[in-house]
Amino acid sequence: MICPEQSDEALVELTLAGDLQAYEKLVLRHQRNVIASAYSVVQDHYAAEDAAQDAFVTAWRKLGLLKCPAKYGPWVCRISANRARNMLACRREYMDIEQIETIGTSRESDMTESMIVREEQEMLWSIMENLPERTRLAVCLHYFDGMPIKDIAEKMLVSSGTVKWQLHEGRRKLRKELAAMDNNGTAFSGKTNGKEQSTLLPSRIMRSIKEIQLWRLRDNREGFQERYWDCLEEILADLDGLPESGQKYRILADVLMEIWDWMPEKQDDALRSRLREAAVKGRNERVMESVIGSESAGLFGEEKISFVLGTQIPFLERHGFVQSLGREWFWLGRAYFDMGDREKGFSAYDKVLSILEPKDVYYPFAMAARQMEKIYQERFGNMTDLRRFSIRASGEEYRFIDGTPRRWLMPSYDTGNCWGPGYIQHIFQSASGCDRYFYIPGLKVGETYTGTDGDTLVFSEEDISVETPCGTFDGCQCWISMGSYKNYYKKGIGLVRQERIDEIGYAALKAFRIEGGEGLLPFCTGNRWTYELVGQVTGARGEEDIQVTYADGEKAVLGYCSYGHLAEGDA
DSSP states (O other), rough: OOOOTOOOHHHHHHHTTTOOOHHHHHHHHHHHHHHHHHHHOOOOHHHHHHHHHHHHHHHHHHHGGOOOEEEEEEHHHHHHHHHHHHHHOOOGGGHHHHHHHTTTTOOOOOOOHHHHHHHHHHHHHHHHHHHHHHHHHHHIIIISSOOOHHHHHHHHHHHHHHHHHHHHHHHHHHHHHHHHHHHHSSSSSOEEEEEEEOSSSHHHHHHHHHHHHHHGGSSOOTTTTHHHHHHHHHHHHHHHSSSSSSSHOOOOOOOHHHHHHHHHGGGSSHHHHHHHHHHHHTTTTHHHHHHHHHHHOOOOHHHHHHHIIIIIHHHHHTTOSHHHHHHHHHHHHHHEEEEEEEEHHHHHHHHHHHHSTTSSHHHHHOOOOHHHHHIIIIIITTOOOOGGGEEEEEEEEEEEEEEEEEEEEOEEEEEEOOOOOGGSSEEEEEETBBTTSOTTTOOOOTTTOTTTSSSEEEEEEEEEEEETTEEEEEEEEEEETTTTTEEEEEEEEEEEEEEEESSSSHHHHHHOOOOOOOOOSOOOOOOOEEEEETTTTTOOEEEEEEEEEEOOOEEEEEEEEEEEEETTTTO
């Protein structure tokens, strides 16, 4: 309990003298006001708690700079509010659109909700006081002060293994007590914005997973294990203590999927089995798509068709998976086309369109694949030399992160290779080749963004005129991606021209339809761009068609179909 005779000034002086329990008392005394300061900015309890924890850590590290120790309370509250403002700028992609729209317009919190949060905090700290002193200190330093395990070990003069054990014991005892309170209806049973709130833990875990999932945007993906393995181990330990539920297994499947994707040395049959089990129990579509795909990846022809039809599709139907089912019907269609059964191939693609919605990436992929197969039959069906033509279909999903579209998913397949060194096909992929960025808001003309693998994105020019087959576009911007592609954008229209810097190929807009959207690359359902493709060295000519089937404030889903061919006599 906090000793009333100790002032903030005295507790600050004791903390500076090395008494960490004194700082724990400061945290207990001011936590409500510090959380409230952050909540007044973000209007979200989970985010406010994160900001408050960061504020206490920052205040502890900078405590020696506080000129008036008696004013510790107002000082840490200001830090908390500032941290919350930074979170709004850095983490908007993790917030509901309704929350974003109301930030700054509503400062009054619901009194009943605030009372529930205060009661939960009091319950939590009462449990914390019952932990053994060394365990409580380790938990406070790690989870409330944000101190790394290695630094805690140095401060407590113990090994890192001992600290990990103390954190494990602390988590276990806290989960046990909180679960008992939840079952008795005495804590953690309130509502936030009309939604049931069971415990804080799943939401905290999901925020960590979302951060980890952003790793896929990096072109250089080295160092994942060093950076995130301890975090993933802690998440797995926390999940072990949660009661059985679909939510628990959805989260578990996400965590195991990150391990599978980024730590190939841990891939084995046991992990695959755990992935499948967690995906089934948690109805995790994203993970099930990957599991099912890996199971049939090494099969071809009749063997693949038989396995997908006889085993995978019945399994997915039985367990109620939709996106995964659509994916399997797509690749079944592709297998039929490879076997020369075009009728069954088209029928399988039609099945995809009947199962999925336009917001699922395999929906536009199926549309583009149908278009591709028709073009193949009409133009190249009699060609046996794959060097004379090229054709490709793909689906693509972009996520809006900090308001900027970044490439997220891109399932595709292609046939032929007529472009050779004059490759200019799939222009959106080339334009977003530097850490998945097309452009970076705030970058000035002449400035360069360097990606994680050393590739660059340069804001080269602005207010220039660009000639295309469908007219001249004035006021364009030029962004150079990966040192190889000049990409010309017209606000409200999109990418109007792409050129290889070595002048061996280009793409130019020949037709477009804009239903809505804004910025350099407007994504709106129904938008469509058609480009003329030219390989200046090989003499190849072609066309690329891009359609947006779905777009909202969080993502855009597109379908691509492109083809090219050599002129008669060229080889």
